Amino acid sequence: MQKQPTIRDVAQVAGVSVAVVSRVLNPGSGPVAEATRGRVNDVMKNLGYHPRTAARELKFGPPTTLGLLLADVSNPFFARLADRVVQEAHARGIQVLLMTTQEDDQLESERLATLIERRVSGIIATPTGNNLAIWKQLQDLGTDVVFVDRSIPSLPEVDVVSIDNFESARSATALLAAHGHRRIGIISGPAASSTGRDRIAGYRQALETAGLEQDELLIRHAAFRGSAGGDAASALLSIEEPPTALVVANTAQVTEVLRRLSHAGIDIPGTLSVIVFEDSPWTELMTPALTIVRQPIDLLARHSVQLALSNTQGKTSGEPKIIRVAAELVERSSVARVHFTK
Amino acid sequence: MQKQPTIRDVAQVAGVSVAVVSRVLNPGSGPVAEATRGRVNDVMKNLGYHPRTAARELKFGPPTTLGLLLADVSNPFFARLADRVVQEAHARGIQVLLMTTQEDDQLESERLATLIERRVSGIIATPTGNNLAIWKQLQDLGTDVVFVDRSIPSLPEVDVVSIDNFESARSATALLAAHGHRRIGIISGPAASSTGRDRIAGYRQALETAGLEQDELLIRHAAFRGSAGGDAASALLSIEEPPTALVVANTAQVTEVLRRLSHAGIDIPGTLSVIVFEDSPWTELMTPALTIVRQPIDLLARHSVQLALSNTQGKTSGEPKIIRVAAELVERSSVARVHFTK
DNA sequence: ACATAAAAGTGTACCGGTTCCACTTATTTT
DNA sequence: AAAATAAGTGGAACCGGTACACTTTTATGT
Structure with a gap:
């Protein structure tokens, strides 16, 4: 544990002033003779000198x-x-x-x-x-x-x-509708979040375009943290006329929802078709491989x-x-x- | 975009010296009258003053x-x-x-x-x-x-x-041996890595204890990055007497190895039993749910x-x-x- | 009331860099 | 050869906090 050399130590050993050392440190800030530059660089290396960021930041706000x-x-x-x-x-x-x-x-x-x-x-x-x-x-x-x-x-x-949350949810929902699904559920983020709202809006748009009835029971909001996603999934499956397809649009809750579906013994895609907002590699490893919305x-x-x-x-x-x-x-x-x- | 107030601005407005403001900032560093403290705090709030970490760090190395x-x-x-x-x-x-x-x-x-x-x-x-x-x-x-x-x-x-890499690999291998496996493959990290070496050592120990023959062909090293894991898996499966069980001990390569197994149409655990070093939630969602080594x-x-x-x-x-x-x-x-x- | 101690407050050097300005020396211009 | 210009270097103020040494105010004891 040695004490750290400062710019003044370097200057003294190199036999120059601190101003010169500073110029070597910041090329372009002023002229330095080639020979001097070399000497100063050598000294810095020998002493194991590293300029302190904190000191530098003191002068200007750090764009670093x-x-x-x-x-x-x-x-x-x-x-x-x-x-x-x-x-x-x-x-x-x-x-x-x-x-x-x-x-x-x-x-x-x-x-x-x-x-x-x-x-x-x-x-x-x-x-x-x-x-x-x-x-x-x-x-x-x-x-x-x-x-x-x-x-x-x-x-x-x-x-x-x-x-584009709106468009992503819209196209996912439209894909399900194109596969003949008429009862499409969605689990999205909290109603208070912009993400959640936009995705729901895209979902509604797709339903409308497909001429499908909108049922508020099929729309669930789940908090970002905790097991809210799982509860939402359970709730969706226990309504009178459960969905045949599900868009899991709350990215944070995807694994939680899938776990719940798996434990409930739901056959995917036999009983329930699923599209998730999640692009981790494991979505491809599952049986069946999941249809996903991939975020760039x-x-x-x-x-x-x-x-x-x-x-x-x-x-x-x-x-x-x-x-x-x-x-x-x-x-x-x-x-x-x-x-x-x- | 306003110019930031400094401790001197605060001191001046509050009608005290910078030292007092500093004491208010660092409780315990010196006595300040209650009334003064309140006044200084008010001024700081009004001015939107925030002490600069950079200046503080200049004095001492930052343990922050x-x-x-x-x-x-x-x-x-x-x-x-x-x-x-x-x-x-x-x-x-x-x-x-x-x-x-x-x-x-x-x-x-x-x-x-x-x-x-x-x-x-x-x-x-x-x-x-x-x-x-x-x-x-x-x-x-x-x-x-x-x-x-x-x-x-x-x-x-x-x-x-x-x-404890040694013990983890040992117990995983031992579990496979206890299930009757005699040809147990392992994919671990680079031979140069401590992790890789320790896990291989634990694997060998387990084989020895179980009285099983060691075959160097069953031991594969895969680099941390890239698709080396997949190649190792393919190689393992194409040897003359392929393993009936596999320990994937290169955490970084787990998904890559599984993808390769899946594409090769390997039945797990029918054809190949698998234990992986990976404790993400998705390992439970797969079919079959994976036996894993969970890192705390x-x-x-x-x-x-x-x-x-x-x-x-x-x-x-x-x-x-x-x-x-x-x-x-x-x-x-x-x-x-x-x-x-x- | 007076000595004395404790509390409150002030002035200023310092941390380690950067940079402006003054100064010396070398080079170019006419 | 004198004057103008450029290159290289050094001195010192400054950034915004902290802390030490010191002075002034207030409280305590007898």
């Missing part, structure tokens, strides 16, 4: 750190998003501070306070839907805020990157990082940007054709 | 940030580990800087350089196995380094937290964070700590009893 505030990294969707965001950021020389909210307002506000104190240049987040004042404050402070996957309607001035996580990540750094990079456009990317419907074997027996 | 350097967060095991580590750290008021190496030496060394410059107090990492000099340097600098899940034999002085990720995370902060917290013990936690063998339906037909 991004906050990534997710609900929960154990959810594969967020995990992959985190992975891509980190890669994208690293490619730009940016570091990522990872925080989780567990969908908890209180935790979210604490994490945001920390991010403010760190003066991060941008934040990519899946907001809980509360803490409006803090989000506003962040923006006033000049932090680039980007909501990914979800949005908060009462904060229309924030950039948003997400899949790479694109979400790339756009998010880009937006989160855009203002910093000079592009201070006024209008908030809403980027919607298309999701892909991957047909496998969990959707069956229904024969009109009744 | 941890580096988490993982191979790849899209792997569910690492994702869950990240999730828990972040939670544990947050519970202690510590932030986590997430970085990924993609198993690439070069990237790893760049990330480590960044972590050095940030003067993080601790690093939790899944090392690639190279960059020995940098790891050494980190330790000399007083950074608490903890390897999780893997270790580097040539760096024996680094703390390690992992499951919560414990791994808790111990890692604790070790990564231990030196900072004063406990400068000399000996490197090796913490091995027991993994749990969860029996489901992918292992069948073999009847001695030959």
